[in-house]
Amino acid sequence: MKVGIIAFTTSGCRTAMAISEVFKGDGVDLFAKSTSDELGLRHVDESMRSWTGKAFETYDAIVFVGAIGIAVREIAPFVKSKDVDPAIISVDEKGRFSVPILSGHIGGANGLAVRIAGGIGALPVVTTATDINGKIAIDSFAVNNNLTITSLHMAKEVAARILANNPVGLVCDVECLDSPPPELSGPADSPTGVYIGIKEVKPFPSTLHLVPRDLVLGIGCRRNTPQQDIEDMVSKALSEIGADMSRVRAAASIDLKKDEVGLLGFADAHRIPITFYTSDELNAVEGEFSKSNFVQSVTSVDCVCERSAVKCSADGELVLRKFAGNGVTVAIVQEKFAVSFAKVRR
CATH class of the missing domain: 3.40.50.11220 (Rossmann fold)
Known part of the structure; x- marks a missing residue:
């Protein structure tokens, strides 16, 4: 920060x-x-x-x-x-x-x-009203748990119902480390509710969809690659696994790219952190990775995108190996994901 x-x-x-x-x-x-x-x-x-x-x-x-x-x-x-x-x-x-x-x-x-x-x-x-009334602030909960808020309008509607002591339902497709607060314990037929998950579903007539940010991108690119080329390849790579940028938590690459304008611009545009690793750090990552003699000769690393994605992830699985095109390579790791309602309690 x-x-x-x-x-x-x-x-x-x-x-x-x-x-x-x-x-x-x-x-x-x-x-x-x-x-x-x-x-x-x-x-x-x-x-x-x-x-x-x-x-x-x-x-x-x-x-x-x-x-x-x-x-x-x-x-x-x-x-x-x-x-x-x-x-x-x-x-x-x-x-x-x-x-x-x-x-x-x-x-x-x-x-x-x-x-x-x-x-x-x-x-x-x-x-803020939720705080002074001792209620869960759904937007704080989302931020603290790495969840993307898909609709600020719906977030306001949920907050208004919570403050009015009206029932708000909850459907959670990810692991919950603790029980939800009373504010989110409305019945299954609640008119308004929250869905946490990656499916395109609407469990309630008015549904706030919170999307887990469970993906880490590993990105390699040629020198001076335009930001738009990176945007396009990342979008295509995410489409390969049925995902989009709402699920991306972070990105990573090799430190040779730490001043790459297009790469930095991409991370900044999507407000995601990007971490750069040395060749020694990437080579120390255990696992089976794709190999490129050319990339090895330039960076001393056989596969920048796959190794950097795995290195940056806390605990995840490589769900998309090197996806290449237009001078850009992308790999994607999906991390294990869980939420905790206790994170927003005072």
Whole structure:
């Protein structure tokens, strides 16, 4: 996770530094838009509007250390949709209150605000209805369990029924590690319900479909391969197993491709992490893989796509071996998948 923190006063800079300690292990950048002592924080020379626009494209979470009004005014032109906006948190300069103000559930701002509060001794101020009523937030549940929300409209409908104490049904085709909460214990003939799985089914008249992100892509490509060529081959590869990008959790390749513009653009466009491995790491992966003398001569690895997919997966099966075309190779691993409702309980 990449976090950007910006402060506006000397006191705020001290609080920003304390917040950065909470995110040790994550990528954190500290900034100051101030004429006072900035305690070594990177000074922002450009306008706040310009900085905020870039921050929206760069960070998974942005923390404004100062008045909430500053944050609201600066982020307003860049807010798009709850499924793409970064988490925005506001913390006062004294570090007394930690307030999520955008993307509380899908972006994780609520959880991050609580995490910050715990780290600096602040009071978290969470205002989302499901949280303050002690109900399951279906969008948070989806994000925490690597599930793709296929319809934000249906997610809102489910949330509204939960808050109104109306029954919401559940059909789960994957392993459940614990029992669902009462909010999702409606009868089979509930008018509204949630389906978790990969089938194209509609168990309820109004069904929210949550798709398991259980696939890892291994990708190899020639130098300077256009992003569209990668998009096309990945789409074809997924079609081979009856899947689409909604099921993709991550991608991987060899470190020789870590600056490949088309590959990075593909991962960024689909908001999936991409990991690059050295030839030694890939060669250490156990198993039977396809072999290419040409690829071996260039990369010192016999099959980049298959080995990188297996290396990146937690515990999975190679369901599509090297699928090649137009200078791109794709392999797909399907991981074992389970959900836990406890992940969203406070």
